[in-house]
Structures are given as structure tokens and as C-alpha cells.
Amino acid sequence: MTDDRDRMLPAEDSEGGDLDEFRALVKAAFEQALSSGKSTWEEMTSAVLKNRLLNLTQGQFTESRYGSPNFIHLVHKVPDLLSVTSSKPPFNLRINSAAVSSKEIKVDQGIPPLVSAGTFAPLTEKDWRKARIRDDLWRAVLDYASGETYVLDIESGHARPGTSNDSNLPLAPTVSSDAVASWRNEFIESLALPVAEKFAEELRVWKAGKGRQSDLPHSVRGLWSGFIKKKVSGILFEWFDRLGESPPKDLIQTPNSRVVPPAEAIQEVVHTRQLRDYIIRAIRVMTYEELVQVTLPASVMLRASDQESR
Numbered sequence: 001m002t003d004d005r006d007r008m009l010p011a012e013d014s015e016g017g018d019l020d021e022f023r024a025l026v027k028a029a030f031e032q033a034l035s036s037g038k039s040t041w042e043e044m045t046s047a048v049l050k051n052r053l054l055n056l057t058q059g060q061f062t063e064s065r066y067g068s069p070n071f072i073h074l075v076h077k078v079p080d081l082l083s084v085t086s087s088k089p090p091f092n093l094r095i096n097s098a099a100v101s102s103k104e105i106k107v108d109q110g111i112p113p114l115v116s117a118g119t120f121a122p123l124t125e126k127d128w129r130k131a132r133i134r135d136d137l138w139r140a141v142l143d144y145a146s147g148e149t150y151v152l153d154i155e156s157g158h159a160r161p162g163t164s165n166d167s168n169l170p171l172a173p174t175v176s177s178d179a180v181a182s183w184r185n186e187f188i189e190s191l192a193l194p195v196a197e198k199f200a201e202e203l204r205v206w207k208a209g210k211g212r213q214s215d216l217p218h219s220v221r222g223l224w225s226g227f228i229k230k231k232v233s234g235i236l237f238e239w240f241d242r243l244g245e246s247p248p249k250d251l252i253q254t255p256n257s258r259v260v261p262p263a264e265a266i267q268e269v270v271h272t273r274q275l276r277d278y279i280i281r282a283i284r285v286m287t288y289e290e291l292v293q294v295t296l297p298a299s300v301m302l303r304a305s306d307q308e309s310r
Contacts, residue, residue, distance in 0.1 A: 022066050022074065023081050024270045025053055030095045031273075032056070046072055046091040047154040047169070051245055054157050056269045059250045070155050089154050090168050128226030132253045133233060136160065140172035141232045142180070150174055157248070173239045184211050187227045195220065 029052035033041040044052075050071050053061040068074035072091050075082050086092040132138075140150035140159035150172035151162040159172045184207045188196060196203065199217045206215045213221050233252055240247040283291070 019066060019077055021270055023078055024273050025056065025061070026078070026081060026095070028056055028269055028273045029053055042097050043085075043092060043094045045154070046075060046089075046093055047152060047157070048243075048245060049075075049093055050155070051157045051248070055246050055249050059248065072155075089165075091154070127254055128229050129222040130254060131226075131229055133229055133236070134248065134251055134253065137172075137236055137248075137251060138232060141175055141235055144174055144177055144180070148174075152243075170243055173235050175235065180211060181207075183228065183231055187224055190227070191220065191223070 026049070029049055030041060030044075032052060033044065050061070063069065063071055063074045066074050066077070068077065072084070075084060075091070075093060081096055083094045083096070084091055085094055133141075136158040143150070148161045150159050151166045151169035152158075152172065153160050154169065162169065162171070188203050188207060191203075199220065202215075202217050203220075206212075209215060213224055216224055229252075236251060237247055283294075286294075
């Protein structure tokens with residue numbers, strides 16, 4: 001009988017996309033962890049690594065691009081770069097540190113992260129009304145009525161209902177009915193006095209009921225929509241911060257969100273890393289006279305200063 005784990009291993013003649021491209025993405029993800037100052041940057045779970053790859057590629061990373069049915073199958077294709085140090089989920093991975101630090105970057109120097117981790121442009125009240133929280137995360141926070149326990153899935157990087165086999169996966173921060181009831185009270189208190197007085201009775205009935213948006217006066221439904229989205233996004237940002245990870249780039253989706261073709265998003269990461277490596281090699285052989293002629297953008301100097309102050 002075949003061991004279930006064999007299904008996770010790539011066949012010897014397996015074909016797929018450019019594994020050098022995948023290696024470059026993996027190195028970029030670990031370099032991001034290194035630049036953040038983590039002492040254990042050489043190790044992360046398969047779920048964390050995949051989440052970083054999704055962030056780096058603006059959500060466009062997929063195993064199928066490299067001919068693999070799942071993420072751990074793809075990891076096993078690059079044993080020269082990654083070691084799998086546990087036999088069952090969540091799989092613990094360790095990078096060959098020489099691939100990142102010895103030839104390309106010194107551990108004590110660090111590099112600016114390729115993606116500004118956890119930063120989102122501020123939204124106006126109008127933006128919040130039109131914005132969407134990614135469906136799986138929205139449901140994981142607000143689906144308190146079903147009694148489901150949600151977890152962060154290793155393979156997909158998405159939140160889903162947990163099973164008895166998911167005891168090691170991060171639990172999603174599902175709120176309680178009492179918490180949402182307190183939000184309704186807070187929302188009413190946040191309304192301008194003329195609005196609160198005009199709709200006092202309707203708001204009282206809504207607050208005491210099930211809190212359905214359709215039960216609100218039309219003129220304040222948009223305000224409630226923006227209010228609850230801000231609450232949910234705040235909970236999710238705090239959750240990812242506790243996990244020590246950047247929130248997904250698509251956590252908040254707006255009508256103006258840029259959809260990047262997979263090839264463009266992935267190649268942008270790969271080419272950025274290749275260009276940085278080339279510049280580092282060039283700087284190492286430059287003379288003093290050549291170095292003093294180098295000009296750097298102020299934003300780069302600021303990021304470098306932030307790195308040193310950590």
C-alpha cells in the first residue's frame with residue numbers, strides 16, 4: 001500500500017514551469033524575513049512561506065505554474081534550496097542559508113523588503129463603503145452564528161472551517177454575537193447628532209434586533225457598511241501581526257484595486273531580485289572614486305536607516 005505522503009512527492013519525470021523562477025521567489029521571501037530582523041528567518045512553515053509568496057506576487061503565485069498539485073509537492077522539487085523538517089502539516093521548512101546569505105547578502109546587513117509589509121493606503125469613508133474584505137477572511141471573522149471554527153489553510157493560504165486534523169493550524173479570530181452587538185451600539189454613538197435624533201426609533205429597533213443592514217434607514221446603511229468593514233479589517237490586521245506575518249495584499253479590495261497578470265506579478269519579483277543582486281555585486285568591486293558618484297533615492301536611504309535602527 002502506498003504511503004499517503006508519497007502523493008506529496010514529485011515524480012522523477014515531473015515537468016512544470018521554471019524552477020529557477022520558483023527558487024528566486026523563495027529566496028526573496030526568506031530575504032524579506034531576514035530584513036525584518038527575525039532571528040529565526042531561516043525557518044518558517046509551508047503556510048507562512050506560501051503566504052509570503054502570495055504577498056510578493058500580489059496574489060498571483062500558484063503551484064500549477066510549476067506543474068505541482070499542491071505546495072509541499074512543489075517544495076520537494078527544490079531539495080537543494082529547501083529542507084522539509086517535519087513529516088506532517090504544518091510542514092516546517094528550512095532554507096539553505098548559503099543560498100541567501102553567503103554569496104548574495106550578509107546576515108548582519110539585511111535588505112529592504114520587496115513589499116511594504118502590512119501597509120495599505122488610507123481609505124476615505126466613501127472608499128470603505130465600496131471596499132470588500134476578502135470573502136474567506138470576512139466569513140471567518142463574522143460567521144459566529146454557525147458555530148464553525150475557522151483556521152488558516154496551509155495549502156491555499158485562505159481561511160476555511162477547521163476539521164479534527166487542523167489542531168496545529170492558526171485559529172481565525174471569529175467574533176462573538178456580543179461583540180457585534182457592542183459594535184451596533186458604538187456605531188449609533190458615532191452618528192452625527194441630527195442623524196441619530198432623526199432616526200432614533202429605527203436605530204433603537206435595529207440595535208435590539210438581529211442587526212441586519214436591511215433593517216437600517218437607507219441613509220445610514222452605507223455608514224454601517226464602512227464601519228463594520230473597518231472593524232473586521234482591524235481584527236484581521238491584529239491577527240496577522242500576532243502570527244508574525246504580513247496581511248495578504250488582497251485583504252481589502254477596492255474598485256480601483258489593480259489586477260496584475262500572473263506572469264507580470266511573478267516576473268516583477270524575480271527581476272527585482274536579480275537586479276538587486278547585480279547591483280550588490282557591482283558595488284563590491286567599485287573603487288572609492290566610483291562609489292562617491294553613486295546616487296540613491298531618498299526613499300532608499302530612509303528604508304536603510306529604518307533597518308539600522310531595528
